[in-house]
Amino acid sequence: MTIEIELKFIAAPEAAAKIANKLNAWPLQYTAGQSLTNIYYETADSQLRRWDMGLRIRGFGDRYEMTLKTAGQTIGGLHQRPEYNVALEKPELDIQQLPAEVWPAGTDLAMLQQQLNALFSTHFVREKWVVTYLQSEIEVAYDCGDISSGDLSEPLREVELELKSGQRDDLLAFAAELATIEGLRLGSLSKAARGYALAQGNQPRPLRPVPLLKVKPKATVEEGMRAAFLLALSQWQYHEELWLRGNTGALNEVKDALEVLRQTFSLYGALVPRKASSELRQKLTLLEEALLDEAPDAQKICFSPLWLETQLALTNWIATERWRQFVDQKADAKLQGSFKRFSDIMLGRIAADLKETFAHLNHSGEYQDKLTRLHRQVLAVHLLAGAYDAATVNGWLLVWKQLREAIVEHQEVWLDAHRQQALKQPAFWKNGSL
Numbered sequence: 150m151t152i153e154i155e156l157k158f159i160a161a162p163e164a165a166a167k168i169a170n171k172l173n174a175w176p177l178q179y180t181a182g183q184s185l186t187n188i189y190y191e192t193a194d195s196q197l198r199r200w201d202m203g204l205r206i207r208g209f210g211d212r213y214e215m216t217l218k219t220a221g222q223t224i225g226g227l228h229q230r231p232e233y234n235v236a237l238e239k240p241e242l243d244i245q246q247l248p249a250e251v252w253p254a255g256t257d258l259a260m261l262q263q264q265l266n267a268l269f270s271t272h273f274v275r276e277k278w279v280v281t282y283l284q285s286e287i288e289v290a291y292d293c294g295d296i297s298s299g300d301l302s303e304p305l306r307e308v309e310l311e312l313k314s315g316q317r318d319d320l321l322a323f324a325a326e327l328a329t330i331e332g333l334r335l336g337s338l339s340k341a342a343r344g345y346a347l348a349q350g351n352q353p354r355p356l357r358p359v360p361l362l363k364v365k366p367k368a369t370v371e372e373g374m375r376a377a378f379l380l381a382l383s384q385w386q387y388h389e390e391l392w393l394r395g396n397t398g399a400l401n402e403v404k405d406a407l408e409v410l411r412q413t414f415s416l417y418g419a420l421v422p423r424k425a426s427s428e429l430r431q432k433l434t435l436l437e438e439a440l441l442d443e444a445p446d447a448q449k450i451c452f453s454p455l456w457l458e459t460q461l462a463l464t465n466w467i468a469t470e471r472w473r474q475f476v477d478q479k480a481d482a483k484l485q486g487s488f489k490r491f492s493d494i495m496l497g498r499i500a501a502d503l504k505e506t507f508a509h510l511n512h513s514g515e516y517q518d519k520l521t522r523l524h525r526q527v528l529a530v531h532l533l534a535g536a537y538d539a540a541t542v543n544g545w546l547l548v549w550k551q552l553r554e555a556i557v558e559h560q561e562v563w564l565d566a567h568r569q570q571a572l573k574q575p576a577f578w579k580n581g582s583l
Contacts, residue, residue, distance in 0.1 A: 151231070151232050151234075152221075152229060152230070152231055152232070153218070153221075153228070153229070153230050153231075153232040153311065154227075154228075154229050154311070154312040154317055154320065155227075155228050155309050155310060155311040155312070156226050156227050156228070156309070156310045156320060156321070156324050156335075157226045157228065157307055157308070157309050157310075157335070157336035157337075157339070158226065158307065158308040158309075158310075158324075158327070158333045158334065158335060158336055158457075159306065159307060159333070159334050159335070159336045160291070160306040160307065160308050160332060160333055161306070161331075161332035161333070161448075161452050162306065162332075163331075163332050164306075164308075164330060164331070164332030164333055165291055165293070165306075167330045167331070167332065168289070168291060168308060168327065168330060169276075169278075169291075171326075171327060171330060172278050172280060172289060175280045175281060175282055176280070176281040177278045177279060177280045177281070178278070178279045179276075179277070179278050180276070180277040180278075180279075181276065182274040182275065182276045183209055183210070183274065183275055184209070184272075184273075184274055185207060185208070185209050185271075185272075185273055185274070185275050185292075185294075186207070186208045186209075186270065186271070186272050187205045187206070187207045187208075187270060187271045187272075187340070188205060188206050188240070188267050188270045189203065189204065189205045189267070189268050189269050189270065189271075189341060189344055190204045190205065190206075190242060190265045190266065190267060190268060191204070191265065191266070191268040191345075191348075192261070192264040192265055192266075193264065193266070195345075196261070196264070197265075198345065200219075200220070200253060201219065201220035202217060202218065202219050202220070203216075203217070203218040203339070203341040204216070204217050204218075204242075204244070204265070205341075206237065206240050206241075206242060208240055212236070213236070213237040213238070213239060213240045214234055214235065214236055214237060215234070215235045215237050215242065215243070215244075215246065215247070216232060216233065216234050216235075217232070217233045217244075217247055217251060218230045218231070218232050218233075218341075219231045219232075219233075219251060223337065223339075224379065224382070224464050224467050224468050225335050225337060225382055225386065225460055225461070225463065225464030225467075225468075226335030226336050226337055226460075226461075226464065227321070227464055227468055228339065233247055233248060233251060235247060242262070242265060243262075244258055244261065244262050244265070245258055245262070268298065268344065268345070268348050269296065269297065269298035269344035269345070269347055269348050270296075270297055270298075270344075271294065271295070271296050271297075271305060271340050271344065272294045272295055272297070273292040273293055273294025273295070273305050274292070274293055274294060275290050275291065275292050276290070276291045277289065277290050277291075279313065280323070282319055282322075282323045282326075283315070283316075283319045283322065283323075284315050284316060284319060285312060285313075285314060285315020285316055285319035285320065285323075286312075286313040286314045286315060287310055287311065287312060287313065287315075287319070287320055287323055288309075288310070288311045288313050289308065289309070289310055290307075290308070290309045290311070291306075291307075291308050292305060292306070292307045292308075292309070293305070293306050296340060296343050296344050296347060297347065298344060298347040298348040299347075299348075301347045301350070301351055302347070303343070303347065303351075305340070305343075307336060307340070308327075308333065310323065310324055310327075317468070317469075318469060321461075321464070321465045321468065321469070324461055325458070325461055325462075325465070328454060328457045328458045328461050329454050329458075330454070331452065331453065331454060332452050333452065333457055334389075334451050334452050334456060334457055334460075335386065335457060335460050335461065335464070337383075337386040337387075337390075338390065353391075353394070353396065354387075354390070354391055356388070356391065356396070356398055356399060356402055357384070357387055357388070357402070358402065358405075359380070359384060359405055359406075359409060359528060359531050360380075360531065361531055361534055361535045361539055361542060361543075362376055362377055362380055362531060362532045362533070362534075362535045363376075363535040364376050364488060364535060364536070367487070367489075368488040368489075369484065369485050369486065369487070369488055370417075370420065370483060370484050370485070370486050370487070370488050370491045371484040371485065372488060373488035373491065373492070373532075373533075374413065374416075374417045374420075374421075374484070375467060375470070377409070377412075377413040377416070377532045378410070378413055378463070378466065378467050379467060380409065380532070381406050381407075381409040381410040381413060381463075382406075382460070382463055382464070382467065384402065384405070384406035384409060385403060385406035385407065385410075385460070386460070387402075388400075388402040388403045388406065389403060389451055392447045392451070393447050393448065393451055400440070400445070400447075403440070404437075404440060405528065407433060407436065407437055407440075408524070408525060408528055409528055409531075409532065410433060410463070411433070411525070412525055412528050412529045412532060413532060414426055414430065415529070416495060416529060416532065416533070420476070420480045420483050420484055421472045421475065421476060421480070422475045422476075424475060425471065425472045425474070425475035425476075426466070426472070428462065429459070429462045429463060429466055432455065432458060432459040432462055433459060435455055435459075436455055436456065436459050439453075439455065488536075489536050492533040492534070492536060492578070493578050495529070495533050496530065496533050496534065496576070496578045497576070497578070499526050499529055499530060499533075500576060502522075502526060503523070503526055503549070503571070503572075504572055506519050506522055506523070507519065507523075507552075507568050507571070507572060508572070510564075510565075510568065513556075513559065513561045513564065516556045516564055516568075517556060519556075520553065520556050520557065523549065523552065523553050523556070524553060526549075527546060527549055527550060527553065530542075530545075530546060531546075534546075534577070534578070537577055537578060538577075541577045542577055545574055545577050548567065548570050548571045548574060549571050551563075551567050551570075551571075552564070552567035552568055552571050555567050
């Protein structure tokens with residue numbers, strides 16, 4: 150078994166030559182393009198998917214290799230997964246050759262083998278460079294081809310940075326060097342994830358409003374903060390894909406994801422000094438300004454260095470827990486405290502702020518002035534209220550969201566009624582957690 154640590158970029162067609170030129174700045178070994186075919190296998194009921202596994206046979210030249218990838222972690226475009234590789238004499242699946250311990254207890258391998266069928270395939274030409282960067286060796290692979298399942302296919306242009314030896318931080322730093330190239334964006338979806346979507350008919354994915362953030366029982370404040378950053382990044386990249394595929398409504402969800410980032414920095418600002426995130430927040434500000442255009446171009450913005458550099462900086466921030474370099478002993482003690490207790494306090498402050506903000510409003514102009522504040526506080530509640538009964542929390546939020554909608558839609562006749570109803574609600578965080 151090896152632990153694969155790699156970072157994926159999706160590349161626009163014009164980016165390939167730029168990458169090759171950029172890599173010449175470091176010592177490297179180049180391997181000319183080689184045709185690769187990968188066939189991915191699955192059962193009719195997607196058993197491997199449910200186990201968070203991916204199984205393929207790769208053919209290159211006259212050689213074949215079976216690979217099983219098991220559950221790992223993805224942050225932005227940074228993928229870390231255990232990987233098992235077995236050389237094959239011919240392109241025939243034989244899962245008995247994989248280590249027995251990789252399978253869940255009680256798995257009937259003979260029956261599983263019978264149930265596995267080819268689901269989708271990838272065909273591409275791969276160019277490779279092995280680059281020496283700082284203390285590490287990093288393999289850069291450019292894949293150009295397609296992913297197909299049945300009659301459906303889509304183009305494949307990926308740049309994979311795989312850490313062959315050295316430190317993960319070097320991989321992230323090297324990725325930042327490449328992020329200045331126009332025509333790249335982080336690839337949060339693996340080839341397998343894209344293949345599964347094709348196999349299922351490539352149906353349009355729905356918009357996914359910010360959910361209530363769920364954390365494990367007895368989570369620490371730091372774990373809650375990290376989960377909030379991960380949620381924001383996940384929301385951002387999910388809706389980035391939808392926006393690029395023509396769903397114009399996804400842009401508002403992208404903006405909400407960026408606002409979730411803002412609210413996370415704000416909620417934990419007393420524990421993590423602002424200087425710890427100043428560079429990341431500056432990039433975020435520039436990106437938000439770029440999205441203020443009346444009709445921003447998804448292709449232009451999502452493949453811009455600013456977009457990539459901001460996502461990559463956030464990925465680095467989360468993966469390396471960059472804030473720890475700036476946290477003193479007192480703040481660290483608070484970060485290791487109860488997330489539930491922290492949430493109780495912060496929810497109380499948010500409710501007090503909303504009560505003060507909306508206590509005495511007389512005309513629609515005053516409501517419009519408070520709209521941005523209301524929206525931000527509603528998002529902040531989503532980041533803090535996961536320890537409570539979801540129906541109760543959503544009921545509490547619904548009233549504030551109705552007020553927000555009335556303001557947005559200029560429904561003046563409903564403003565005062567929604568305001569009064571929202572202000573009269575009891576504090577759900579005083580009624581006990583799950």
